[in-house]
Amino acid sequence: MSQAPSVDAGIQQRLAALLAPILPDLAEVDARLRAELRNDDPFVNELAQHSFRMSGKRLRPALLLLTARAVGEINDDHRTLAAVVEMIHTATLVHDDVLDEAEVRRHVATVNARWSNQTSVLLGDYLFTHAFYLASTLETTFGCRTIGRATNIVCEGELRQTASSGDFSLSRDDYFAIVEAKTAELTACACLLGAHYAGADASVAEELQCYGRELGVAFQIADDLLDLEGDEQAAGKSLGTDLANRKMTLPLITLRDRLDDAERNRLMGLFEEPIVESQAALLEWLADSGALQEAREEAAGIAAAAVARLDVLADSPAKAALAGLGQFVVKRNA
Amino acid sequence: MSQAPSVDAGIQQRLAALLAPILPDLAEVDARLRAELRNDDPFVNELAQHSFRMSGKRLRPALLLLTARAVGEINDDHRTLAAVVEMIHTATLVHDDVLDEAEVRRHVATVNARWSNQTSVLLGDYLFTHAFYLASTLETTFGCRTIGRATNIVCEGELRQTASSGDFSLSRDDYFAIVEAKTAELTACACLLGAHYAGADASVAEELQCYGRELGVAFQIADDLLDLEGDEQAAGKSLGTDLANRKMTLPLITLRDRLDDAERNRLMGLFEEPIVESQAALLEWLADSGALQEAREEAAGIAAAAVARLDVLADSPAKAALAGLGQFVVKRNA
Numbered sequence: 264m265s266q267a268p269s270v271d272a273g274i275q276q277r278l279a280a281l282l283a284p285i286l287p288d289l290a291e292v293d294a295r296l297r298a299e300l301r302n303d304d305p306f307v308n309e310l311a312q313h314s315f316r317m318s319g320k321r322l323r324p325a326l327l328l329l330t331a332r333a334v335g336e337i338n339d340d341h342r343t344l345a346a347v348v349e350m351i352h353t354a355t356l357v358h359d360d361v362l363d364e365a366e367v368r369r370h371v372a373t374v375n376a377r378w379s380n381q382t383s384v385l386l387g388d389y390l391f392t393h394a395f396y397l398a399s400t401l402e403t404t405f406g407c408r409t410i411g412r413a414t415n416i417v418c419e420g421e422l423r424q425t426a427s428s429g430d431f432s433l434s435r436d437d438y439f440a441i442v443e444a445k446t447a448e449l450t451a452c453a454c455l456l457g458a459h460y461a462g463a464d465a466s467v468a469e470e471l472q473c474y475g476r477e478l479g480v481a482f483q484i485a486d487d488l489l490d491l492e493g494d495e496q497a498a499g500k501s502l503g504t505d506l507a508n509r510k511m512t513l514p515l516i517t518l519r520d521r522l523d524d525a526e527r528n529r530l531m532g533l534f535e536e537p538i539v540e541s542q543a544a545l546l547e548w549l550a551d552s553g554a555l556q557e558a559r560e561e562a563a564g565i566a567a568a569a570v571a572r573l574d575v576l577a578d579s580p581a582k583a584a585l586a587g588l589g590q591f592v593v594k595r596n597a
Numbered sequence: 598m599s600q601a602p603s604v605d606a607g608i609q610q611r612l613a614a615l616l617a618p619i620l621p622d623l624a625e626v627d628a629r630l631r632a633e634l635r636n637d638d639p640f641v642n643e644l645a646q647h648s649f650r651m652s653g654k655r656l657r658p659a660l661l662l663l664t665a666r667a668v669g670e671i672n673d674d675h676r677t678l679a680a681v682v683e684m685i686h687t688a689t690l691v692h693d694d695v696l697d698e699a700e701v702r703r704h705v706a707t708v709n710a711r712w713s714n715q716t717s718v719l720l721g722d723y724l725f726t727h728a729f730y731l732a733s734t735l736e737t738t739f740g741c742r743t744i745g746r747a748t749n750i751v752c753e754g755e756l757r758q759t760a761s762s763g764d765f766s767l768s769r770d771d772y773f774a775i776v777e778a779k780t781a782e783l784t785a786c787a788c789l790l791g792a793h794y795a796g797a798d799a800s801v802a803e804e805l806q807c808y809g810r811e812l813g814v815a816f817q818i819a820d821d822l823l824d825l826e827g828d829e830q831a832a833g834k835s836l837g838t839d840l841a842n843r844k845m846t847l848p849l850i851t852l853r854d855r856l857d858d859a860e861r862n863r864l865m866g867l868f869e870e871p872i873v874e875s876q877a878a879l880l881e882w883l884a885d886s887g888a889l890q891e892a893r894e895e896a897a898g899i900a901a902a903a904v905a906r907l908d909v910l911a912d913s914p915a916k917a918a919l920a921g922l923g924q925f926v927v928k929r930n931a
Contacts, residue, residue, distance in 0.1 A: 306760040307753055358718050381759055384692050384718055389752035391722065395729045396745030404733045407741045411730030418723035419641055425715050426640040 274595055278320060281587040284580040285328040288337050292324050292345040299346060299397060300390075310386050313374065314353050323348040323453045326478070326588070330457030330471050332581035333573075340401055340460045347398045347406070348453045351414055354390035355421075355449075357383050406456065413452035420444025429509040431531045435516055439480070446486075447479030470575045474585070477569035482592040484562035487512035489595075491546065492555065506545065507538045513561065515545075518554035562593045608929055612654060615921040618914040619662040622671050626658050626679040633680060633731060634724075644720050647708065648687050657682040657787045660812070660922070664791030664805050666915035667907075674735055674794045681728045681740070682787045685748055688724035689755075689783075691717050740790065747786035754778025763843040765865045769850055773814070780820075781813025804909045808919070811903035816926040818896035821846035823929075825880065826889065840879065841872045847895065849879075852888035896927045 282289060300311035324345035331341045360373040361383045375383040391414075398406045424441045427433050454475030458468040490505045491514060505512055511519075515534070519527055530548070533541040549555050570589035576582045616623060634645035658679035665675045694707040695717045709717040725748075732740045758775045761767050788809030792802040824839045825848060839846055845853075849868070853861055864882070867875040883889050904923035910916045 302753070304753065304757055307756050310756065355722075358722060361715075361718055379759075380714070381695075382756070384695055384721075385752055385756045385759060387718075388689075388692060388721070388725065389749065389756060391725055392745060392749040392752050396742065396749050399733075399738045399741035399745045401738065404735065404738050404741065407733035407738065408730065411726060411733045415723065415726040415730050418719055418726050419636070419638065422641050422644065422716070422719045422723060423638055425713075425719060 278591065281584045281591060282325050282329075284584055285325065285332055285337070288328050288342060288345075289321060289324060291342050292321070292328070292349070295342060295346045296349060299350070299393065307389070310374065310378070310382065311389070313377075314357055314386060314390060317353070317356065317373070321349060322482070322588075322592075323352050323449060326450055326475055326585075327453040327457040329581045329585050329588075330454045330475075331461040333576050333579055333585060334458050334463040334467065334471075335461035338460065340406070341457060343397060343401060344406055344410075344456050344460065345453075347394045347410060348449065348456070350390050350394035350397070351410065352449060354387045354394065355417060357390065358387040359421075361387075405459065409452055409456060409459075413448045416444050416448040417446075420446075420448070424510070427511070429535075431511065431519070431534050433511040433516065435513075435520070438511065438513060438516055442480050442483045443476060446483040447476045450479035450482070451476035467575050470572045474569045474572035477565050477572070478589060478592060481562045481566035481569065481589075484513050484558055484565070485593045485595065488514065488555065488558060488562070491549065503538070503542065506542060509534065513558040514549050514554040517557050517561075518549055518552050521552070521554075559593070566590070566593045612925065615918045615925060616659050616663075618918055619659065619666055619671070622662050622676060622679075623655060623658060626655070626662070626676055626683070629676060629680045630683060633684070633727065641723070644708065644712070644716065645723070647711070648691055648720060648724060651687070651690065651707070655683060656816070656922075656926075657686050657783060660784055660809055660919075661787040661791040663915045663919050663922075664788045664809075665795040667910050667913055667919060668792050668797040668801065668805075669795035672794065674740070675791060677731060677735060678740055678744075678790050678794065679787075681732045681744060682783065682790070684724050684728035684731070685744065686783060688721045688728065689751060691721040691724065693755075695721075739793065743786055743790055743793075747782045750778050750782040751780075754780075754782070758844070761845070763869075765845065765853070765868050767845040767850065769854070772845065772847060772850055776814050776817045777810065780817040781810045784813035784816070785810035801909050804906045808903045808906035811899050811906070812923060812926055815896045815900035815903065815923070818847050818892055818899070819927045819929065822848065822889065822892060822896070825883065837872070837876065840876060843868065847892040848883050848888040851891050851895075852883055852886050855886070855888075893927070900924070900927045 279286070296315055297312070300308075300315055302308040302311055327345045327348060328337055328341060331337045357374055361375050361380050373383070374386055395407065395411070398410050401407075420441050420443070423437075424445060427437065427441065451472045452475070455468055455472040458471045463471070487505060490503065491512070504510075515530075519530055522530060533545050533548075566589045570586045573582055573585055576585075613620070630649055631646070634642075634649055636642040636645055661679045661682060662671055662675060665671045691708055695709050695714050707717070708720055729741065729745070732744050735741075754775050754777070757771075758779060761771065761775065785806045786809070789802055789806040792805045797805070821839060824837065825846070838844075849864075853864055856864060867879050867882075900923045904920045907916055907919055910919075
């Protein structure tokens with residue numbers, strides 16, 4: 264489980280091509296992450312390096328560096344902050360895996376599966392606090408403040424999601440509010456930081472923040488679709504956890520809202536049954552009704568809206584890469 | 598369980614008398630904590646307010662405000678930072694209760710017992726990130742940096758403690774290193790912040806930081822003793838969790854290190870047995886051997902060393918209160 268099989272080589276190649284304008288900077292961010300997470304205590308060191316292998320696509324650092332490059336020059340503050348956002352993202356993954364009782368992520372055993380839930384809770388805290396410390400090494404408090412606020416909103420979103428677990432009546436609006444908080448706030452924050460620290464005007468920085476938010480929402484819908492119908496081998500992580508945890512996602516909400524009372528009750532019955540018994544029937548219903556396809560199209564539409572935000576930027580390879588990410592996040596299998 | 602019974606009224610009174618010089622400021626800190634943790638989402642709001650009731654003695658805010666007053670004047674930065682250190686302390690308590698599977702803290706049901714482990718993990722994260730955001734509202738990064746570094750060391754200490762769980766051979770040095778990190782780093786940080794933001798010389802700030810560190814170590818040893826021999830009703834929390842979790846604490850280390858090989862093996866056998874069977878025998882051995890008493894004296898000696906650090910300060914009611922806390926932390930039953 265420690266080596267990623269070649270099955271997701273395709274997606275890595277497509278992503279690498281998009282990220283060409285910032286590959287040397289991303290490599291520097293990776294080196295900084297490795298260095299920051301080195302620890303004299305062998306146990307702490309092993310855990311931190313393990314978490315580093317588990318986090319994967321570097322989407323958030325890439326967004327931060329690409330927005331910086333699209334606006335102006337990448338500087339050392341950007342590289343620090345790119346490491347910070349990735350560390351925070353990794354912390355949330357480590358804690359998510361406890362919540363979801365997931366066993367594998369990116370073809371690597373999760374911390375809770377390999378060590379324990381206790382270790383996962385503490386490792387997540389260790390990564391959070393390290394990230395905050397790193398942000399505070401910049402000259403001004405803007406980075407800390409932006410990251411502190413965004414991360415707090417992420418946690419609030421996760422709490423609201425936990426409270427809504429098992430709630431078949433979760434509204435579309437509440438679903439989107441939760442996704443905007445738990446996922447899109449951090450991608451929005453990455454874009455804002457990239458633009459701000461490259462000297463962008465406030466209006467440009469705000470548009471790029473909106474790009475990041477919409478991209479994050481599209482990404483999450485695609486992620487939810489992957490959890491429903493994806494291939495575990497390609498995705499490199501445990502799937503089907505949303506249904507098992509009775510989490511309402513967009514396809515289910517879409518299907519529910521078009522059913523009459525009798526059919527809606529039948530759907531609710533399936534949703535509340537043990538998932539090993541109802542999964543096949545639910546997936547078939549979602550596919551046959553067109554709800555999966557509709558959610559896919561909705562994600563694509565939101566990603567397109569995100570890309571339209573990029574009109575505030577002059578043409579550049581970095582801008583083209585940001586536009587390419589808009590396609591990428593909704594068309595991936597991992 | 599929602600009201601603290603009068604059994605710990607005595608300890609509250611003793612503490613209130615010590616804190617007299619800063620009571621109005623502590624009340625302001627409490628008001629700020631309440632206001633900061635108010636949330637539009639009813640579920641998030643209920644959780645945050647619950648955590649606020651569960652954290653208790655306000656030792657860390659008190660240390661921060663008393664060192665400030667002992668050096669100069671308490672200002673608004675101090676009140677903000679006092680709320681920050683209490684919020685961080687509360688976050689670590691919420692996560693500790695998950696790790697320890699504790700059910701009651703300060704006569705209030707723990708978050709994991711009343712809601713779930715998932716909710717506890719996320720609530721702790723919510724409190725951590727809120728605290729970091731709040732620290733970043735100060736003008737300079739000194740507060741964020743000091744708190745980020747200290748909190749990271751706390752987490753590292755907790756991770757090392759988890760790794761050492763069940764390790765009968767844990768050395769005295771490692772025990773003290775873990776306690777310095779997981780408990781004393783935050784009390785040291787509170788004193789440093791109080792002194793720094795009151796304009797203390799670097800040398801005075803450093804002595805007060807050492808006072809906070811030694812006070813924290815003494816406090817933790819006393820806490821470990823309480824967990825072994827305390828009264829759950831008075832303490833207001835689940836006790837006996839250290840033995841149940843096979844955590845080596847100072848009395849056990851002291852006893853182990855004075856035994857011959859045969860007796861040490863017998864002790865190890867008891868330590869590794871299910872605790873319901875061995876607890877009475879272990880406690881009797883610890884008491885009869887004088888190991889409990891010796892650990893108590895060691896805590897008192899460390900607290901006295903902390904108080905000696907206060908010689909850098911001119912006499913004042915705040916200095917007297919800091920000295921009083923040196924007595925208080927080792928002579929309490931809650």
